[in-house]
Amino acid sequence: MKKIKIIAITTLLSLSGALSFVSQNLLAQPSKTVRVLYIIPSDAERADRASLVTKAVEHNQKKWADYGATFVAESIAVINSDKTSNWFLTNNDGFHGQNKQWYWLGNAWNTAKSWYSDAENFDSNHKYIIFLEVDHASANSGAAAAANFGAAVMPKGIIDSIEKGNYSAVGSIGHELGHTFGIPHEDCDNQSNPKGLMCNGGNYPNVKLTAFHYKHLFSDKNEDFFYEKPINSFTLKENSVLKGNITRTIQNTGLEECAKLCLIDDNCGSIVHFDSTCEFKGGQLENVWNISGYTSAVIKKPASESFIIGEDKVLTGVIWKTTQGLNFQQCASSCLANSDCNSFVHFNTTCEFKYGDLESAWDIQGYTSAVKR
């Protein structure tokens, strides 16, 4: 089983001078991880879908990374249980009392806890995504999947749908994972596409992370699950001041904290910071005054909004620039910052600038190609 840890940066990013516009913060390995389990009861119909669900997790991981929240998923743990499907549905899980309709969830979680000796309820160091090869329809819980105790439990019905290529089933993994980070449902009536991760309904892959989600993801207890810090979601320009109206001023604040406060505020898209003053402002980095000592920063557009993306595809053109040690979003940002770059190919932590179009691309697993919109 391929480990789906997507970035491991051990060397300094070698960004050329042309990319000085792009934030060059080193991304530190997160200390907290997402654990993925595939639980197979003794009488399961299927036991061969660990690879399928791994890909589905990876799909969500890329989507989150596109919005500046890259978590590390541990290698999937495949558990051949000696318990039957019926046991998962009917054994009192010790959590739900007479609410038998939820025993499948509690029993899946108890199985995960006995697999990982350091696991605990609402584990502060790990989140869990548990794929359970149990048809739970007869339990009548009314939920296709659910999260509790810091674990997202995805039963057989979801795995079946993923296998059929149903995107809303793939997206339900990220939605339930969102619950494990404490994110509630959101009001989606007035949202345009892409819609928020915590909307009900099958919008995936047209989903996004916003201030509503960042508040929870980058909270003190959760921020160590991610490679990025809030500042990494911004394009920085030193010695410059955005032209635009100040909408909020916060004193006694460093640049990092200023960026975080902006990221979790629905009405903030860019900031100016100097000394210990943080200003929320409108404006674009193309439109600044040069004033030394001031730093301007604008929230990056996610790659998916700037590029047409082809997964498992490789552009056929010539590579004219290769940079190692970049995740997909960083590769996209560096292409956006380079006016000669129209398209790129990304795999593992390699970023290649290439020409080409997606129509004539080769199909190769694990590679992602992107062409500017």
Ligand SMILES: [Zn+2]
């Ligand atoms: Zn939900």
